[in-house]
Amino acid sequence: EAGVTQFPSHSVIEKGQTVTLRCDPISGHDNLYWYRRVMGKEIKFLLHFVKESKQDESGMPNNRFLAERTGGTYSTLKVQPAELEDSGVYFCASSQTGGGADTQYFGPGTRLTVL
Amino acid sequence: DAKTTQPPSMDCAEGRAANLPCNHSTISGNEYVYWYRQIHSQGPQYIIHGLKNNETNEMASLIITEDRKSSTLILPHATLRDTAVYYCIVRVATGGSYIPTFGRGTSLIVHP
Numbered sequence: 001e002a003g004v005t006q007f008p009s010h011s012v013i014e015k016g017q018t019v020t021l022r023c024d025p026i027s028g029h030d031n032l033y034w035y036r037r038v039m040g041k042e043i044k045f046l047l048h049f050v051k052e053s054k055q056d057e058s059g060m061p062n063n064r065f066l067a068e069r070t071g072g073t074y075s076t077l078k079v080q081p082a083e084l085e086d087s088g089v090y091f092c093a094s095s096q097t098g099g100g101a102d103t104q105y106f107g108p109g110t111r112l113t114v115l
Numbered sequence: 116d117a118k119t120t121q122p123p124s125m126d127c128a129e130g131r132a133a134n135l136p137c138n139h140s141t142i143s144g145n146e147y148v149y150w151y152r153q154i155h156s157q158g159p160q161y162i163i164h165g166l167k168n169n170e171t172n173e174m175a176s177l178i179i180t181e182d183r184k185s186s187t188l189i190l191p192h193a194t195l196r197d198t199a200v201y202y203c204i205v206r207v208a209t210g211g212s213y214i215p216t217f218g219r220g221t222s223l224i225v226h227p
Contacts, residue, residue, distance in 0.1 A: 004158070033214075043159065043217040056214070091158050103149075104215065106158035 002026065004107035006092050012113045018080040021110045025074070025094030031055075032075050033095075033104060034067060038088040046090075049075060082114045119203045124222040133190040135221050137203030140184040146205050148179060149215060150188045154199040159217070162188065162201075193225045 005024045013019050025032045034046040046065070047057040051072035060067070064083070069075040079086055089111050093104040120138040127133040139148060149164040163170055163177045165186070170177045176189040190197055202220040206213045 042219060045214045045216075048214065059214075089156065093158075102213065103161050103164065105161060106151075108158045109156070111156070 004092055004094050004105055006090075006107040006110050008110060009108065010111045010113075012115065013082055014115050015084055016081045018078065019082055019112060021077045021079075021090055021092075021112070023075045023077070023092030023094075023107060025092070026096075026105060029094035029096050029105075030072070031095040031097075031102060031104075032069060033093040034075070034077055035091040035093065035106075036088050037091065037109075038085070041088075043091065046077075079112070082112075084114050087112055087114045118216075119205055119218055121201075121203050121218065121221045123219060124224070126224045126226060127190075127193045129195055129225055129227050130192055133193040133197065133223060133225070135188040135190075135201050135203075135223065136185065137187070138185045139203070139205050142183050142205050144183075148177070148183075148186050149204040149206060150175070150177065151202045151204060151215070151217075152197075152199040153202070153220070154196075159202065193223075195225050195227070197223065198225045199223060 007022045011019050030051050032049040035043050037043045045059040047067055048055045049069045052069050066078045089109040091106050091109045093106040095102040095104045147164050147166050150162040151159040153159045163175050165177045165179050179186045200220040200222050202217050204215040
């Protein structure tokens with residue numbers, strides 16, 4: 001069974017440009033999560049999809065970030081326009097069932113560098 | 116929110132057991148304890164989780180105290196590849212989701 005995959009693995013863009021990150025969850029997983037780790041900081045939750053619906057987007061830093069999950073399969077996270085402080089590693093995770101004991105499986109992350 | 120406290124770093128000799136402690140004194144009755152690890156810059160890797168009983172899988176064992184205020188992750192025979200940052204997480208319900216809150220974790224170094 002394939003794990004969570006993310007594309008690209010690395011992205012280097014200039015301030016003001018747009019970047020779109022993609023996450024493919026494990027097949028059959030309804031829950032999809034985005035996290036971010038900024039240099040030197042802890043991993044922080046961004047948002048949670050259940051199928052195609054946003055269950056919780058309390059961690060989204062501002063309206064420059066837009067996440068979508070059309071059809072309830074893969075998800076994209078767009079940053080427009082990118083700022084220097086957006087640099088970091090963006091992780092995606094998926095899980096099979098909701099509730100207190102669903103185990104989230106993480107992808108390898110996308111390292112974003114904004115110059 | 117139930118917070119966790121872990122030592123910032125530990126070291127262990129290869130082949131020996133690594134015992135990583137975690138305090139979660141404010142844990143609620145329905146909150147699970149999860150352990151993840153992050154090897155270098157890879158994505159966090161699930162290790163094990165438990166509610167109140169001790170758990171064991173192919174990777175590790177989880178010992179939870181009877182009052183559930185602390186737990187210990189045990190890697191029975193640590194290898195060099197177990198060098199990583201280990202996160203003890205108590206799942207917190209927020210906005211309908213159960214979101215793991217990552218702290219600083221414990222940086223485990225396994226040496227030859």
